[in-house]
Amino acid sequence: MDVLPSDLTKREDVRKVEQRLRADEAITLLVNNAGIGPKGTLLEDDIDYLETMIELNVIAANRLAVAAAQTFAERGRGAVINIASVVAFIPERFNGTYSATKAFVLNLTHALNAEAGPKGVKFQAVLPGLTRTEIFERVGGSFDRFPPSMVMDVTDMVDAALAGFDQEELITIPSLPEVADFDAFTAARHSLGPNLSHDKPAVRYGISKS
Numbered sequence: 001m002d003v004l005p006s007d008l009t010k011r012e013d014v015r016k017v018e019q020r021l022r023a024d025e026a027i028t029l030l031v032n033n034a035g036i037g038p039k040g041t042l043l044e045d046d047i048d049y050l051e052t053m054i055e056l057n058v059i060a061a062n063r064l065a066v067a068a069a070q071t072f073a074e075r076g077r078g079a080v081i082n083i084a085s086v087v088a089f090i091p092e093r094f095n096g097t098y099s100a101t102k103a104f105v106l107n108l109t110h111a112l113n114a115e116a117g118p119k120g121v122k123f124q125a126v127l128p129g130l131t132r133t134e135i136f137e138r139v140g141g142s143f144d145r146f147p148p149s150m151v152m153d154v155t156d157m158v159d160a161a162l163a164g165f166d167q168e169e170l171i172t173i174p175s176l177p178e179v180a181d182f183d184a185f186t187a188a189r190h191s192l193g194p195n196l197s198h199d200k201p202a203v204r205y206g207i208s209k210s
């Protein structure tokens with residue numbers, strides 16, 4: 001195994017990984033996993049730390065995912081797995097900067113799949129719920145404040161994510177019992193599409209040009 005040590009909050013290190021990704025034809029899979037969690041709520045957190053979080057969870061993740069998509073699309077094969085989070089769907093209930101970084105990863109995956117999917121590149125966004133890792137310990141917290149019934153064992157989460165990849169899911173939510181619930185959510189989102197950009201404001205705003 002070849003290890004390329006990188007601090008992905010440093011842009012020169014991200015570029016080093018990007019160059020390797022673009023140059024090495026043996027690389028056919030990118031797993032965009034690196035990420036850090038919040039220290040508290042938005043009102044409690046350190047704003048400089050939140051910017052470091054954006055640097056890692058968004059700037060580095062974006063650069064590597066887009067570079068991989070461009071490279072794999074040229075080659076006509078390859079896969080990108082992006083680790084997002086279910087908090088992308090519940091911004092009112094978690095640190096907003098963290099949930100926004102994960103919503104970014106989710107949107108990015110949808111968009112890359114729409115563009116590079118037809119060119120032979122596979123994409124998956126994994127949206128774990130609470131998963132027992134070192135994520136909170138690294139910022140002085142713990143999983144103890146959550147009911148154990150909400151915290152998944154990491155091997156179960158990863159096994160489910162890989163099963164979802166094998167099933168060619170674009171979005172994998174390991175905890176969600178009924179995939180029909182997510183399909184209904186997606187259908188509701190798409191139903192907004194035809195009305196999201198018109199030449200006039202909606203009638204309820206009372207703006208009419210006579």
Ligand SMILES: NC(=O)c1ccc[n+]([C@@H]2O[C@H](COP(=O)([O-])OP(=O)(O)OC[C@H]3O[C@@H](n4cnc5c(N)ncnc54)[C@H](OP(=O)(O)O)[C@@H]3O)[C@@H](O)[C@H]2O)c1
Binds near residue numbers: 129
């Ligand atoms: N645990 C959860 O409840 C949960 C839920 C939803 C989503 N996620 C997401 O899952 C992903 C993995 O997190 P985790 O839960 O496994 O947390 P973790 O145990 O703290 O692991 C974090 C991972 O990110 C890497 N990393 C951190 N800072 C880095 C940096 N500056 N440069 C390069 N790599 C860096 C770490 O590498 P080193 O070990 O080398 O430091 C480690 O591999 C993250 O994107 C996280 O947002 C976690």
